[in-house]
Amino acid sequence: MLIDSLISALYLVGSLDAEMVSIVLVSLKISTTSTMIAGAMGIPFGFFIAFNSFPGKRLVITILNTLLALPTVVIGLFVYSFIARKGLVGSLGLLYTQTAIVIGQTLLILPIIATFTIAAISRIDARYRKTALTLGASRFQMAMVIFKEARFGIIAAMIAAFGRVIAEVGISMMLGGNARGFTRTMTTAMALEYDKGEFTLAVALGIILLTVSFGINLLFHSVQGRTRP
Amino acid sequence: MTKTKYHLTVTICLVFVVLIVAGKGIGADNILKMSTTTSTQSSGLLDMLLPELEKDTGIRVMVIAKGTGAAIRDGRDGNVDVIFVHAKSLEELFIRDGYGTKRYAVMHNDFVILGPKNDPAGIKGIRHAVSAFRKIARAKVMFVSRGDDSGTHTKEQALWEETGLNMIKKATVIRREGKTGAIDFFHPEGLGDWYLSIGQGMGKTITFAEEKQAYTFADRGTFIKYKYGRKGGLDLAVLTEGDPDLVNPYGVIPVNPAIHPHVKYELAKRFAEWLVSKKGQRLIGNYKLHGKALFYPDAVLH
Amino acid sequence: MLYVISQLVKAYHDRIVLDIHSMEMEKGIIYALLGPNGAGKTTLLNILGFLEPPTAGRIWYCSDQVQFSTSYLQKLRQGVVLVDQNPILFTTTVYKNVEFGLKIRGMSKNQRDKMVDEALDLVGMRHFARAQGDSLSSGETQRVALARGLAIFPEVLLCDEPTSSVDTIHQAIILKILKQITEEKKISIIFTTHDIHQAAVLTSHTLSLDHGKLVSA
Numbered sequence: 001m002l003i004d005s006l007i008s009a010l011y012l013v014g015s016l017d018a019e020m021v022s023i024v025l026v027s028l029k030i031s032t033t034s035t036m037i038a039g040a041m042g043i044p045f046g047f048f049i050a051f052n053s054f055p056g057k058r059l060v061i062t063i064l065n066t067l068l069a070l071p072t073v074v075i076g077l078f079v080y081s082f083i084a085r086k087g088l089v090g091s092l093g094l095l096y097t098q099t100a101i102v103i104g105q106t107l108l109i110l111p112i113i114a115t116f117t118i119a120a121i122s123r124i125d126a127r128y129r130k131t132a133l134t135l136g137a138s139r140f141q142m143a144m145v146i147f148k149e150a151r152f153g154i155i156a157a158m159i160a161a162f163g164r165v166i167a168e169v170g171i172s173m174m175l176g177g178n179a180r181g182f183t184r185t186m187t188t189a190m191a192l193e194y195d196k197g198e199f200t201l202a203v204a205l206g207i208i209l210l211t212v213s214f215g216i217n218l219l220f221h222s223v224q225g226r227t228r229p
Numbered sequence: 230m231t232k233t234k235y236h237l238t239v240t241i242c243l244v245f246v247v248l249i250v251a252g253k254g255i256g257a258d259n260i261l262k263m264s265t266t267t268s269t270q271s272s273g274l275l276d277m278l279l280p281e282l283e284k285d286t287g288i289r290v291m292v293i294a295k296g297t298g299a300a301i302r303d304g305r306d307g308n309v310d311v312i313f314v315h316a317k318s319l320e321e322l323f324i325r326d327g328y329g330t331k332r333y334a335v336m337h338n339d340f341v342i343l344g345p346k347n348d349p350a351g352i353k354g355i356r357h358a359v360s361a362f363r364k365i366a367r368a369k370v371m372f373v374s375r376g377d378d379s380g381t382h383t384k385e386q387a388l389w390e391e392t393g394l395n396m397i398k399k400a401t402v403i404r405r406e407g408k409t410g411a412i413d414f415f416h417p418e419g420l421g422d423w424y425l426s427i428g429q430g431m432g433k434t435i436t437f438a439e440e441k442q443a444y445t446f447a448d449r450g451t452f453i454k455y456k457y458g459r460k461g462g463l464d465l466a467v468l469t470e471g472d473p474d475l476v477n478p479y480g481v482i483p484v485n486p487a488i489h490p491h492v493k494y495e496l497a498k499r500f501a502e503w504l505v506s507k508k509g510q511r512l513i514g515n516y517k518l519h520g521k522a523l524f525y526p527d528a529v530l531h
Numbered sequence: 532m533l534y535v536i537s538q539l540v541k542a543y544h545d546r547i548v549l550d551i552h553s554m555e556m557e558k559g560i561i562y563a564l565l566g567p568n569g570a571g572k573t574t575l576l577n578i579l580g581f582l583e584p585p586t587a588g589r590i591w592y593c594s595d596q597v598q599f600s601t602s603y604l605q606k607l608r609q610g611v612v613l614v615d616q617n618p619i620l621f622t623t624t625v626y627k628n629v630e631f632g633l634k635i636r637g638m639s640k641n642q643r644d645k646m647v648d649e650a651l652d653l654v655g656m657r658h659f660a661r662a663q664g665d666s667l668s669s670g671e672t673q674r675v676a677l678a679r680g681l682a683i684f685p686e687v688l689l690c691d692e693p694t695s696s697v698d699t700i701h702q703a704i705i706l707k708i709l710k711q712i713t714e715e716k717k718i719s720i721i722f723t724t725h726d727i728h729q730a731a732v733l734t735s736h737t738l739s740l741d742h743g744k745l746v747s748a
Contacts, residue, residue, distance in 0.1 A: 085489065093491065134582060136635060145631075
């Protein structure tokens with residue numbers, strides 16, 4: 001049975017079936033958006049934490065590390081409680097939209113990006129900071145130097161974050177509703193097809209998802225490998 | 230960064246921006262949010278109906294499928310504009326409580342009792358479902374129940390209660406749609422003996438029954454899919470059908486704008502009216518799953 | 532007067548690392564700061580380079596008293612460059628390393644090219660311009676670090692043990708460069724070393740530190 005599904009699935013992929021393609025595009029669009037937004041927020045935040053010492057810094061980092069393990073359904077429930085009609089921002093009508101999924105996914109990967117950024121910066125030799133300063137750099141210019149030196153670690157953070165959201169299903173399902181043509185992602189579609197007992201589309205999407213994940217992982221390791229030990 | 234890397238990065242960023250902006254079309258005025266059940270979605274009926282609806286009315290429907298209870302709750306909470314489910318008593322409660330305006334009787338499908346071809350309990354030919362159940366219990370031949378608190382399971386339990394046999398209440402924990410919950414259910418004596426309650430969806434329950442060559446209670450849609458839609462077919466037969474007791478009626482109910490002012494009430498009304506119109510009803514009646522009729526139009530067209 | 536120091540104390544937690552009653556340095560001279568390891572030479576250089584504030588005491592640089600606030604210090608650092616004992620080069624070409632200080636000062640490309648070439652010439656590393664910073668030997672790294680500091684034409688060059696981590700050939704080269712800098716470019720230099728003979732090669736102006744205190748040479 002698996003072989004049958006595999007063969008029909010490969011055919012589906014090769015023929016660029018319209019529905020399959022639209023599902024893949026929705027997934028890519030949503031996950032890319034959330035990765036970009038989380039990056040824009042998480043990287044500066046990670047920078048700030050890494051550079052400054054303040055009371056409670058250790059606590060903040062511990063909290064961030066704990067948030068790394070948040071299950072997607074927990075985040076989904078949390079966001080749901082805000083954006084459902086009876087929630088605080090219910091009047092915005094965000095539930096069951098792509099935007100809702102983006103919100104949930106962004107929350108999911110913010111800790112990943114922040115902690116990876118902090119780690120990447122901590123790995124940077126302390127002498128860079130001193131060198132930049134003695135050559136007359138302002139604090140901002142010095143931060144840019146560190147950013148450049150840590151760029152591979154930070155890029156790795158973005159890649160890891162994308163890999164996390166492209167493959168998640170809890171948030172997409174709860175906040176998106178798996179509506180065909182609107183909020184159906186690769187993962188929610190796979191869950192549905194599996195439930196229906198129809199495996200061809202599920203396997204096809206699975207192949208694509210695996211390929212994307214594999215590619216992301218390869219990319220991650222090649223970029224990560226370029227960071228200084 | 231080298232020049233080519235720089236240009237590549239800029240191009241990638243631009244592609245992303247375009248992708249993001251391009252998809253901003255949601256929030257359009259002709260989009261209707263509808264909640265329904267997973268089995269309705271799985272039947273494929275909507276995939277056929279909704280494009281026709283869009284052609285005739287310009288309405289695009291966003292289908293959010295969940296379990297019956299969750300689908301109705303979405304209506305209560307105002308997360309959707311219209312509900313399309315098959316749980317008549319719950320639907321009537323929905324309207325009595327003021328969350329829905331009117332129940333449009335759209336269609337029905339039915340349940341069937343499946344069993345091994347050689348029919349050890351001898352129920353073939355018995356049109357009365359409750360009697361068939363009684364015979365199965367007396368013969369103590371294996372019967373597989375979904376046991377997952379679904380609409381089908383609820384109906385099955387109701388039929389067992391009508392047999393007059395001694396019913397036992399059992400509390401159990403089930404997992405559904407990734408969520409775990411505790412439920413009470415009723416079963417005839419013999420749980421674990423001849424009556425198996427496996428806490429699974431319809432498809433898995435049918436294949437389990439096939440494996441054990443046991444009896445089971447299923448909706449016709451899933452049966453058709455497994456018998457005529459799979460390469461290997463299904464080694465079970467329909468032994469009891471056609472009893473009015475086995476009818477599973479579907480209702481469409483627009484969410485009440487008096488309680489949720491933001492709902493697209495006019496669109497919901499037009500949607501419901503289209504479903505019960507001549508064309509809508511004809512399309513529903515003609516819909517075939519693997520060449521077999523599945524739904525029977527209910528709207529009285531006079 | 533380049534630097535005037537009065538009652539300078541630097542302490543880390545309870546440990547007193549520097550305790551200098553008074554010290555004066557003039558412009559345009561090479562000073563050798565002698566002392567054994569742990570005497571506090573690096574700490575003093577960091578303070579003179581405005582990279583670390585003292586715990587107590589006062590410093591005058593070019594007759595202005597130094598306020599240890601962020602913006603003030605950044606301005607002062609524009610004129611004083613410190614080259615580490617084991618300098619680290621940015622992960623890029625030699626050229627871009629040397630160019631850094633000029634770039635952040637907003638100089639035009641043409642001007643930068645000129646000054647980078649000049650600085651590299653001074654340390655004899657012109658032909659290494661396209662090489663990656665991390666592919667150099669320690670001696671070559673030291674020279675590039677010097678060029679990087681010189682490119683911005685500072686008033687003062689502080690060198691922490693400029694020859695201790697390089698081979699003998701490079702030691703001679705670097706000493707020659709330092710001498711050349713003061714004589715031709717009129718840049719004041721303060722360098723630390725624990726080698727009295729090396730110090731003597733370059734200058735007669737020596738200061739000695741022992742356990743954080745100035746001692747007579």
